[in-house]
Amino acid sequence: MAGPGQHADTGHADTGTETVDVVVVGMGVGGEHVAGRLAEAGLDVVGVEAELVGGECPYWACVPSKMMIRAGNLLAEARRVPGMAGRTEVTADFTPVAARIRDEATDDWDDKAAVDRFTGKGGRFLRGRARLVGPGRVDVDGRVLTTRRGVVLATGSRPQIPPVPGLDEVPYWTNRDAVSAKEAPPSLLVLGGGPIGAELAQAYARFGTAVTVVEAADRLLPSEEPEAAALVADVFRAEGVDVRTGARAVGVRHEDGTFRLTLDGGAELTARHLLVATGRRAALSDLGVEHIGLDPGAKALDVDGRMRAADGVWAVGDVTGHGAFTHVAMYQGELAARDVLGEPGPDADYRALPRVTFTDPEVGSVGLTEHAARERGITVRTGLAQVPSSTRGWIHKAGNEGLVKLVADADRDVLVGATSAGPTGGEVLYGLQVAVHAEVPLERLRHMMYAYPTFHRTVEQALQDLG
Numbered sequence: 001m002a003g004p005g006q007h008a009d010t011g012h013a014d015t016g017t018e019t020v021d022v023v024v025v026g027m028g029v030g031g032e033h034v035a036g037r038l039a040e041a042g043l044d045v046v047g048v049e050a051e052l053v054g055g056e057c058p059y060w061a062c063v064p065s066k067m068m069i070r071a072g073n074l075l076a077e078a079r080r081v082p083g084m085a086g087r088t089e090v091t092a093d094f095t096p097v098a099a100r101i102r103d104e105a106t107d108d109w110d111d112k113a114a115v116d117r118f119t120g121k122g123g124r125f126l127r128g129r130a131r132l133v134g135p136g137r138v139d140v141d142g143r144v145l146t147t148r149r150g151v152v153l154a155t156g157s158r159p160q161i162p163p164v165p166g167l168d169e170v171p172y173w174t175n176r177d178a179v180s181a182k183e184a185p186p187s188l189l190v191l192g193g194g195p196i197g198a199e200l201a202q203a204y205a206r207f208g209t210a211v212t213v214v215e216a217a218d219r220l221l222p223s224e225e226p227e228a229a230a231l232v233a234d235v236f237r238a239e240g241v242d243v244r245t246g247a248r249a250v251g252v253r254h255e256d257g258t259f260r261l262t263l264d265g266g267a268e269l270t271a272r273h274l275l276v277a278t279g280r281r282a283a284l285s286d287l288g289v290e291h292i293g294l295d296p297g298a299k300a301l302d303v304d305g306r307m308r309a310a311d312g313v314w315a316v317g318d319v320t321g322h323g324a325f326t327h328v329a330m331y332q333g334e335l336a337a338r339d340v341l342g343e344p345g346p347d348a349d350y351r352a353l354p355r356v357t358f359t360d361p362e363v364g365s366v367g368l369t370e371h372a373a374r375e376r377g378i379t380v381r382t383g384l385a386q387v388p389s390s391t392r393g394w395i396h397k398a399g400n401e402g403l404v405k406l407v408a409d410a411d412r413d414v415l416v417g418a419t420s421a422g423p424t425g426g427e428v429l430y431g432l433q434v435a436v437h438a439e440v441p442l443e444r445l446r447h448m449m450y451a452y453p454t455f456h457r458t459v460e461q462a463l464q465d466l467g
């Protein structure tokens with residue numbers, strides 16, 4: 001892994017002050033996007049990163065987890081051969097997955113290529129931890145940068161660790177440990193059944209790990225439609241994952257290499273490893289935002305439609321609390337870059353924010369769930385159709401679990417939300433996202449042709465159910 005100071009290139013001594021156009025604090029996906037755009041536009045930009053340029057997504061999150069999932073899906077598909085295409089004997093081996101994550105995804109957790117990509121655009125890079133020390137002023141490990149145009153905060157998020165007694169004394173895993181493991185452990189307790197917990201639970205289970213998911217809410221993926229959550233829970237159970245919902249952990253110990261998690265009610269669960277996946281928290285507590293009049297204890301940095309958090313301060317990505325997704329960070333990064341450069345364009349619009357949880361079945365969703373739409377006082381109508389009942393689902397057979405659920409605003413006759421779960425749920429989502437984003441009248445959707453026999457024909461069925 002690159003050490004502190006490596007690749008640093010500001011062309012100045014290590015102390016004193018200097019004036020630049022823009023400082024970007026945090027060079028994850030969001031920060032890297034803004035910094036690169038501004039550098040390409042000819043501004044004098046310094047990008048500051050305490051760890052690795054690229055941030056969480058390529059090194060410890062989206063990319064390595066999706067490599068694990070791809071490999072796990074291959075195993076699952078091979079296990080579906082009997083009864084449909086012959087016989088298979090599947091011997092799972094995590095070694096190629098770990099090697100692929102090390103060699104192809106992360107370059108052994110070295111960001112030289114990403115740093116070069118940024119400096120190649122004309123940006124200057126500084127490795128270190130940045131802190132605001134006043135309006136337009138940033139301290140990076142003792143060196144102060146003063147900005148002419150402003151500062152972009154893109155510091156991302158960190159795992160939120162719940163106050164379970166004993167947890168702070170045991171060597172639990174976060175997503176970082178889970179995606180950099182060299183082998184699949186014999187057993188794993190997963191605390192939290194949101195997207196991180198669900199994706200990693202299933203991936204490891206498919207490599208032979210005995211997995212138990214402990215979720216405090218009454219279902220997995222609580223922010224998704226209950227129908228989709230039930231579908232995923234059923235598949236998990238059928239694959240041997242022990243799913244405990246409505247379960248509250250009240251204590252944890254680590255003895256003789258075994259984690260012992262006690263649940264409310266007295267049950268004790270044991271495993272070789274414990275993954276804590278109970279949400280993320282915006283990284284702004286030690287950023288010095290109090291020096292520009294903002295609250296360091298806030299849940300997230302409040303931004304306007306052009307990503308402005310204060311005068312001369314923009315914020316993008318997880319730190320803004322608009323959904324922790326790479327595509328949100330990049331979208332916001334583009335808006336912030338445009339605003340810094342004074343380029344025209346629309347303000348941020350999250351109505352058609354897409355989300356895909358890459359379990360199998362994948363759960364894709366866009367816009368509002370039925371519950372969220374009702375909470376907003378929308379006159380809601382819903383339509384539901386099952387993938388196995390479609391021609392393609394029936395042909396697909398093994399592994400065909402899925403559904404499409406539509407949430408319509410009956411007064412305006414447009415979709416305000418949709419869920420597409422299934423073998424390619426995330427891909428099928430695209431058409432539904434266009435419908436929500438462009439507010440395509442339901443009448444037009446009903447009179448469209450849907451290619452036969454595709455998975456997305458389930459959308460047509462759901463439209464019929466909508467009435």
Ligand SMILES: Cc1cc2nc3c(=O)[nH]c(=O)nc-3n(C[C@H](O)[C@H](O)[C@H](O)COP(=O)(O)OP(=O)(O)OC[C@H]3O[C@@H](n4cnc5c(N)ncnc54)[C@H](O)[C@@H]3O)c2cc1C
Pocket residue numbers: 025026027028029030031048049050051052053054055056057060061062063065066128129130131154155156157175196283286287316317318319323324325326327328329358
């Ligand atoms: C396991 C997992 C799987 C995920 N899968 C997906 C997925 O499939 N699809 C998807 O869209 N999203 C996914 N996400 C979410 C995605 O990773 C984040 O939304 C995305 O990384 C956010 O980008 P960001 O630029 O806001 O922050 P980050 O990527 O977190 O980058 C912030 C950077 O700022 C740096 N930093 C922080 N403070 C300072 C400071 N004071 N000085 C200097 N540097 C600092 C950090 O070191 C970090 O590199 C996943 C997340 C996890 C944990």
Ligand SMILES: NC(=O)c1ccc[n+]([C@@H]2O[C@H](COP(=O)([O-])OP(=O)(O)OC[C@H]3O[C@@H](n4cnc5c(N)ncnc54)[C@H](O)[C@@H]3O)[C@@H](O)[C@H]2O)c1
Pocket residue numbers: 162164191192193194195196197199214215216217220221222247248249277278279280323324325355356357358
């Ligand atoms: N495919 C993707 O796009 C993808 C994948 C992974 C993560 N992410 C992003 O990362 C964010 C963080 O993911 P996450 O799954 O950690 O967060 P999350 O907040 O979505 O889910 C955390 C889950 O943990 C549960 N929980 C909280 N405290 C608990 C406790 N003490 N005991 C048991 N359960 C508890 C919550 O009820 C919730 O279901 C997501 O919101 C998502 O935006 C995206």
